Each structure stands twice: as C-alpha cells, then as structure tokens.
Amino acid sequence: MNKLEQFCVSVLKNCKNLTSLQQFHAHALKTGLSADPIVAGKLLLHCTVHLSDTLDYARRLLLHTSNPDVFMYNTLIRGFSDSDTPHDSLSTFTLMLNNLDASPDSFSFAFTLKAAANLRCFRSGAQLHCQALTRGLDTHLFVSTTLISMYAECGCLSFARKVFDETPDPNVVTWNAIVTAFFRCDDVKGAEKVFASMPLKNLASYNLMLAGYTKMGELEYARRAFEEMPVKDEVSWSTMIVGFARYGCFDEAFGYFREIQRVGMRPNEVSLTGVLSACAQAGALEFAKILHGFIEKAGLVWITPVNNALTDTYSKCGSVDMARLVFERMPGKKSIVSWTSMIVGLAMQGYGEEAIGLFHEMEESGIKPDGIVFIAILYACSHAGLVEQGCNFFDKMAEVYGIKPAIEHYGCMVDLYGRAGQLLKAYDFITNMPIPPNVVIWRTLLGACSFYGNVKLAEQVQKRLSELDPNNSGDHVLLSNIYAGVGKWKDVAIVRRSMAEMKMTKSPGWSMIEVDKVMYTFIAGAKQDDATKEAYRKLKEIMTRIRVEGGYVPEVMNVLHDIEEEEKEDAVITHSEKLAVAFGMGRLSEGSVVRIMKNLRVCKDCHTVMKLISKVYRLGIVLRDRSRFHSFNDGVCSCKDYW
C-alpha cells in the first residue's frame, strides 16, 4: 500500500454515510486527488460495499471518471449484481465493452454472470458465456463455477453439466456448484450421485446437501444426512431449523433450536429467524418475547431479516402493537419485506385503512412495490370489506406499476368479492380471467358460498372442483355444511356417503394455546388426554353460564351429521377452539387475555360463543384462525362479524 492508498483507507473508514463520503469526494475533486485511479476506485468500492443506498452515487462516480479502469467497472458491476436492479450490472458490462481502454477480465465475467443468474436471464447468461469463450476466459475456474450456477438458476441443468464436464480441474467449490445445480433443477437423485462421487468434501458440501434436501421438502433425508455429518457448524444447525420451519414442522424446529444450546453453541441470526418463524406458526407469543430479549442482548437488532421475522412473528401471535414497535424502531434499513410483514400484520387484524396508509408510506420512502406486497394489500382490502379500494389496487397494479397479476392476485379478488357477499360478481370474475382458474380460486368461492349459504352456486363450484381435485375431503365437508345450513339433510347424507365410498376422512380441526410457556393442542373428537378432560369439565360450566346469563342458543348449522338436535349440539360444543378457550380460562391467571390458534376457519357457533364468553366473563379472547385474527371484547368481535 502506498501513502495515498493508506490515506484513502483511513479517511473512508470513518465515512459511515453518503454525506461524509461526499465531503471527502469534494476534497478529492478540489485537490485533484480524484483523478488518481486508486482514489476513484476506493471511493467507488466504499459506496458499493460499505454504504447502502449509494449505488446511484457510485454509478455517477464512474461516469464522471475520465478513464475508468477495469477495477472500477468490476466494483460497480458487483454492487449491482446483488441489488434489486441486477440489470444495471449488464448495462455496466456493456459500458465497459465500449471503452477500449478497459476490457473485461475474469472478475467482470464472474460478477456479471451472477447478475444474469439473479435475473434468471438465460439469454444474457449465454451471451456472456460466448463473450468469455472468445476471450479464453470460459475455463477460468471462477468463471466456470459461476457459469454452472447461472445455468442452474435459469433451469438449464444440461448446460450446467456441460460446463462442469469441460472444466479441466474442478476444485471442491466447483463440485459444490454442480451438486447445488442438481438440487436447483429438482434432481435430488442426481445431486446424491454427484455428491457421492466427489473426490473431496468439506463442511460446506455437507451443508448444501442439507439445504438441498430441506428446500425440496425431503425432511427425512435431511435429518439422516444431518445425523451422519462428521462435523456440524452453525450453518448446519440453522439450515435444519429454517428448513423444518419452512415446511410447518415447528416442533422439530424448536427441537433443533434447543439442541444448539445444549451442545453449547450460540444461536446466530439465521437460526433465530428460523425459530421465530416456528413461533409465528405456533402462535407462541411468550417464547417470541424471550427470543426478542435474546436478540437485543446479542446485538442482533441491526440485522433487517431478524427484525422482519420479529415483526411477522408478533403479528401472527396477535400482538400487533409489539410488531409495530419493532417495525418502527428497527435501526437497520427497512426492506420491502419489512413493509409487507407489517401490512399483513395490520390486515390480519382487519385494519384495512391503516394497511393501505402504510403502503403509501412505503412508496414515499422510495421502495417500489412488488407482486407480493400487492397480495398483502389485496388481502387487507378483502378482510376489511374495502371492495372498491381493492379493485382500484388491482387495476393500478398492472396499469401503473406494470406488475402482471399472478394467480394469487386473482385469488385475492375472488376473495374480495366473495367475502363481501358479491358471489355472482366473483363467479363472473373467475370466468373472465385470462388464466385458467385453479383449485384455490374455486375453493375460495366455495368458502364464500358456505358463509352466505348459496347452495345453487356452491353446487356449480363443487362440480368444477371435483374435476380438478376430486379427492379433497375439505371441499366435500364444506358442501355438506352448506346443505346442513339450509336443512337439506338428504343432500348432506349423499355427500357423506360418497365421501365414505371414496374412503375420505375429514382432516381434523385443532386449536392451540400457550400456558406457562407450554403449548397445548386440542383436537375435536380425539382421544382424551388429561388436558382435554380438564377442558371438557370447564367448558360444561361455561356453556351453562352463557346460556343462563348470555341467552346462548346453539347454532347447529355447520355440523356434518344428520343427527338428533341434542347430538348436533354436542358436536358443535366440542369444536377444538371451545376446548382451548375453556382450558385457558381454567389455567390462566385472572385478567390475562386468552390467546388461541386454530388451523381452520372458525365456525359461526364458536364465534358466537366467544363473543358471549367475552361479555359474561368480562374476558379478552384473541383467536387466530386460518384467515385472520378475531379479538373478542365485551360481546363484540374485532372482525365485525366479517370473516
């Protein structure tokens, strides 16, 4: 390092933001220092690596340099390759090609190929491959490794293989890349074969097998590979936690998290996001609070993904205030994921207007909406009954933002109309969709038919569903419930018989409650354990009291069986959410809110019972069902009976 370089390094070390960098830049311009390629290069590097949100400044820095060298181009290309505009890497590469004084080297190709991979752009990737070929750089080990990853990202496994086969001296990293390529292209068996034939493996090779298995949902294989690993590091543990949580196996995720600590390792930020996601699914608020404390003590609050996971977890545990606190006070830069998490959190509580407000705030902060945040905002509209706003967003999405609606967006629209009771409009919408409706779309409409008791439309919808997915028990249950709701017991019996003939079983409803940091699960009609027996005893007492003091009359609509009135009553009474609430009331201390998580949507009778309990017992109840949160207080639900 020469003196000038040392000077730059020591000054830039203290440039923590763009303003202080600009001060140094101004000084360099005035003194003529910036003409030195080393100084210009250092400035550019600092923008792309150490500062955030300064890529635009970096670009201008390059454009204002009279004769940028390869290093400057490469630095800028690298900065863009992992940004949200990887396309700028490609244009910078082209810029370099037009400059006769700087021709691309192996670094340029590696970085630009990374951008092509992130864009999943086969055309650009293949073009770069040709360019590298003509310059004799395609067999450069770093370039060929990136080529393998790029082709795999684009779904072209055969190209990736060809590059690998033609690589003269593949090292362990190249081998790892080709194993990952097989997983990326859904070829688990191929990945295993290549892995077995690897001449040498390091820890990363084993870890990518775990990552590959868990991403494919092959959790048992992952578990076996994990147990067979000679050495495990924190990436191994994190991969297992994240992988199991992703597939809804939150108990296993919790288990691995406990294991980490048992073997004396400290959970890192990745394992924490994984276990937080498990909490979100389980609705384990108390555990989430403990993790939050741990995160603060460990100094991990600067990491945006951790804050996003916390926001999401608090939201899904019903504590939207805590979610908001984390969201508003997060010290790092908010990403589009942060905003989406918060929007969903508000939407689940039915705060539609606030969710929309946040969307606009996000735009003002300079973040461009993507397809997913539009799903969130449409969800917010449908759960708050904001039909007109929802339609507006849907139209603007394509026209103003240039985002082509995906099947999920169409699903949101069907839900928007369906929840509002505009069933025919929803049906019309489906028949006019430019893409063929899938089962989710029809099932959404069937749910709305059930809520509004529209038998005729439901039968039509069910016909479509039985063509697309004949063996789904949930659809049949829903249809039978619709018949039961209007007293068509003969039709109920027909559906039931056909279900029995097809050997279908109803997937059971379950509810969970956390008491003293233990999660208790209740399943309607399941074998009775001690907690369930305790819940039944308490429930009996509660039902009597709300009959006498609250004027409760059982709602017997959503019962599957054509049975005697009294039995029907019993069947509704044992819905799992009632058991969970009863259990909580018996166990929780006076004045604490009862929080329940349910895997299905709450039925009308349970909804009524919750309202009455909240009034008669002066008790706050928060119920998270499949679709949203219900907060019961003094006889009223936050969903305004709209779910």
Next chain:
DNA sequence: CTAGGGTTAG
C-alpha cells in the same frame, strides 16, 4: 484494491 459453492424474513 474485487472473486466462485452452504443457512436469513413478506
């Protein structure tokens, strides 16, 4: 002065 493969949220 920059590299390639393994875990991070909606």
